[in-house]
Amino acid sequence: MRLRSLIFSIAAIPALLLAACGTAETPKAPAPSATTAPATPTASPTPTAVKSSGKELILATTTSTQDSGLLDVIVPLYEKQTGDKVKVIAVGSGAALELGRKGNADVLLVHSPAAEEAYMKEGAGINRTRVMYNDFVIVGPAADPAKIKGMKDSAAAMKAIQDAKAPFYSRGDNSGTHAAEQTLWKAANLAVPKGQPWYAETGQGMGATLTVALEKNGYTISDRATWLASAKKDQQPILVEGDAKLFNVYHVIPVNPEKFPAVNKTSAEQFRQFMVAKDTLSVIGNFGKDKYGAPLFIAYTE
Amino acid sequence: MDLLLEALREAWRLLLTGDADVYDVTLRTALITGTSTALSTVVGVPAGLAIALARFPGQRWLVALSNAGMGMPPVVAGLIVSMLLWRSGPFGSLGLIYTPAAMVIAQVVIATPLIIAVSAGAVMALPPTLHLQIRAMGAGTFQYLYLVAREARLPLLVAVMAGFGSVISEVGASMMVGGNLAGDTRVLTTAAVLEVSRGRFGTALALGIILLILVLAIAILLTVAQQRQQRR
Numbered sequence: 001m002r003l004r005s006l007i008f009s010i011a012a013i014p015a016l017l018l019a020a021c022g023t024a025e026t027p028k029a030p031a032p033s034a035t036t037a038p039a040t041p042t043a044s045p046t047p048t049a050v051k052s053s054g055k056e057l058i059l060a061t062t063t064s065t066q067d068s069g070l071l072d073v074i075v076p077l078y079e080k081q082t083g084d085k086v087k088v089i090a091v092g093s094g095a096a097l098e099l100g101r102k103g104n105a106d107v108l109l110v111h112s113p114a115a116e117e118a119y120m121k122e123g124a125g126i127n128r129t130r131v132m133y134n135d136f137v138i139v140g141p142a143a144d145p146a147k148i149k150g151m152k153d154s155a156a157a158m159k160a161i162q163d164a165k166a167p168f169y170s171r172g173d174n175s176g177t178h179a180a181e182q183t184l185w186k187a188a189n190l191a192v193p194k195g196q197p198w199y200a201e202t203g204q205g206m207g208a209t210l211t212v213a214l215e216k217n218g219y220t221i222s223d224r225a226t227w228l229a230s231a232k233k234d235q236q237p238i239l240v241e242g243d244a245k246l247f248n249v250y251h252v253i254p255v256n257p258e259k260f261p262a263v264n265k266t267s268a269e270q271f272r273q274f275m276v277a278k279d280t281l282s283v284i285g286n287f288g289k290d291k292y293g294a295p296l297f298i299a300y301t302e
Numbered sequence: 303m304d305l306l307l308e309a310l311r312e313a314w315r316l317l318l319t320g321d322a323d324v325y326d327v328t329l330r331t332a333l334i335t336g337t338s339t340a341l342s343t344v345v346g347v348p349a350g351l352a353i354a355l356a357r358f359p360g361q362r363w364l365v366a367l368s369n370a371g372m373g374m375p376p377v378v379a380g381l382i383v384s385m386l387l388w389r390s391g392p393f394g395s396l397g398l399i400y401t402p403a404a405m406v407i408a409q410v411v412i413a414t415p416l417i418i419a420v421s422a423g424a425v426m427a428l429p430p431t432l433h434l435q436i437r438a439m440g441a442g443t444f445q446y447l448y449l450v451a452r453e454a455r456l457p458l459l460v461a462v463m464a465g466f467g468s469v470i471s472e473v474g475a476s477m478m479v480g481g482n483l484a485g486d487t488r489v490l491t492t493a494a495v496l497e498v499s500r501g502r503f504g505t506a507l508a509l510g511i512i513l514l515i516l517v518l519a520i521a522i523l524l525t526v527a528q529q530r531q532q533r534r
Contacts, residue, residue, distance in 0.1 A: 058400065067500050072484075087400045089481045102390040104399075207499035230501040262389045 054083040057267040060105035062176055063205035065250075066090035068225035068296050070287055077283065078274050084267050092205070094174025100124055100253065103260030107268040108253045109275070111223075112176035114183075116251055125253040131275050132284050132297040133249045136180050137227060138240035139210070140166075140219035148219075154243040155188035162190060165198045167218035171209050172201025180248065181221045187245055210236065223248055225296035228288065249300065252276070276301040309507030316508050317515075323484075328512055331489040334402050335470040338409035342465050345410070346417025347458060351447055353418065354425040355433075365422060371415020376408075376468075380475030383408040387479065400481040405489070408475040413465035420464050424457030425450055459528045463521060470517060490516070 065071050066088065075086045089096070089105065093112035099105040101124045108125070110116060120128055138148065138157055146164035148157040161168055171178040185192045193199040200218075202209045206226040213220040214236045227238070240246075252275045257265035274280055281299035288296035316324045353364045385391050387399040387407075398404045428450065436449050451458065473491040480487030482496060490513040497506035 056397075063499065066496075069500075087481055087483050087486075089400065102388065104388045104390055205499045207501050211498075211501060232501075260389070262394065 054079075054085050055264055055267050056087060057084050057107065057264055057271060058087045058089065058099075058105045059107055059109060059271065060089045060091065060096035060099040061109040062093045062096060062111060063090050063207070064111070064177070064223045064226050065109060067205060067207045068223075068229045068288070070225070070284070070297060073283060073287055074275075074280065077280065078271060081274065082267070082270055084270070086271075090205075092171070092173045092175030092178070094176075094178070100255045103255060103263060106255055106264045107271050108255065109250060110176060110253065111248055111250045112179045113249060113251075115174075115176075115179060116253065119253070124256055124259060126256050127269070127272060128251050128253045129272055129276055130300060130302050131250050131252050132281070133247060133300045134224045134297045135241065136177065136221050136246040136248050137224050137238045138219060138221055138246075139213070139227060139236050140239050141217040142235060142237055143217070144239060146219065149239045151240050152243060154184055154240050154245050157240045158184050159188045159190060161219050162188075162193060162196075165196075167213075167216055168193070168199050169209055169213040169216065169218045169220040170199065170201045171206065171220075172203045173205075175206075176248070177206060177221060177223060180246075184221070184245060225288070228292045228294070228296055250297070305503055306507070309504045310511070312504040313508035313511040316505075317512065324509070324512065326485065327488055327490055327493050327509075328516060330402070330487075331470065331491075331513070332516060334405050334489060335409065335466060338406045338413060338469050339462065339466040341406065341410050342413035342417050342469075343462050346414045346465065347421045347451070347461065349414075350418040350421030350461065351425055351451060354422040355447070355450065365419075368415050368418040368422060372419050374412055374415055375474070376412055376472040376476075377474030377478065379411045380408050380478035383411060383475065383479050399479065400483060400487060402480070402487055404479040405476050405487060408479045409469040409472070412472060412475060413469050416468055417461045417465040420461035421454075421458050424454040424461060427457065428453055456528065459524060463524060466520065467517065470513070 059075075061071070067090075071088055071090075075088060078084065079086055089099065091099070093110040094115060096105070096108050096110050097112070097115055097119050100108045101119065101122070109131070116125075116128065119125055138154060140146070140148070146157075146161045146166040148160045151157045151160070170181055182192055194201075202212050204212070206222055207230055209220055210222055210227065210230050212218075214232055219239075224241075227233070227236075252272050254265065254268035254272050255263050257263045257268070281301060284297050285295055285299045288294070315321075350368075353361060353368065383404065384399065386393050387396070387404055388394055389399070398407070432453060433450070436446050441449060471491065473495055476482075476487070476489055477492050477495065480489070480492065482488050482492040488496075490509050494506045494509040494513075497503070497509065
């Protein structure tokens, strides 16, 4: 890390100078490669310096694990134990599964059970393993125009929101949370209210969607971890929680190396085992306790 | 209003305390965008001169194409570069996806058409008699190009500045091909997006202020270098 910063600072100087002299030099240089060519060698040390350290593992995961800060704790732990270098690509669960489906990632950490099962059936993953859970919560404006506060049945709450035509903000990005929301509409025997004037899709991550819902005084569904980690909880309280339908399970799935030979299968399996190791699970179970008074995720392996 | 003040205080604090992460991200931003601006300049300015001055079939189409390239949406450039560099893509075996090098490639794709178009425009705006004068003095091709570029050096600076501005401020392509990896491919813009999605608007704005300071510093540096040249 320190070494890399050093390389950066040294390399930055000529790069800046080059950029600065760019125009001053060009008049002399109808074949300007002669004067500015050093730019290329200056640039190349960067990627090589990154690659040389241990094996590289591409982890495609959901925004909730990154936005909540969990990965900032877990990933350095794994890197220290194994010497691997983890590249975390935080996207929605749908996009993460898609990266795995094309062999563009080594291992996935996702929370979209139905989509994961379809993914496994295609043979794109191996050894899908349960890691942890938290739960989804329905949050909304403190004024609660649809009067759903304290409801025990989350599907009934969705129906109340629809009946009140209260603004609802959906992720709309095929993420695990988006899938859970669609399941809830189905559980209430309703069609997904796409196109209704009170229903909008943000197409963004959980943190951003919470902000939109807050600003627009609307309801939304969030995983508890992201909600806890985001600010303004008093203006955007949890209204419905604790329903079994709001259960949110995370699985780790190594991408199938037989299908994609480029996959780093050793590190992927190593990461899977790391995620369900006793020590890691205790770190997961304690994450956020000091800051929020309650853990953000609960260890829940097989 | 509170939020703005808080953000300013946060930016001030981050700058004063020399926060290691912020320092690292800022340097990385300067390095990556500096490299891509330099490469785009090396390709873009001569190409701009060429399509402005040479006479060949299809030349007008090239000018139109580079003008259209000015509107290249970063996210499209990012998607195309990702598809090429992903393991499933034709250059996947190079292992370049999610590295600073991938970000440089995507940024060169964004900045080069811009620099070509602006520098071509700069040269075409020179008075037509100038070309005759230079030719009449018996200049060879390289002398001719040199003199033309010298005449147009101020607008050529604008071309480079435009290229630099486009890559340092873009976020879509950097996010996609770089992956916003901490300590590796996280630059000021992608870090700001992450802080926004985490709901930490003060820190996000602080990063934006640092970005503006960086752009301002480089603009001043370029302008001073340019004016010194002018006086000679």
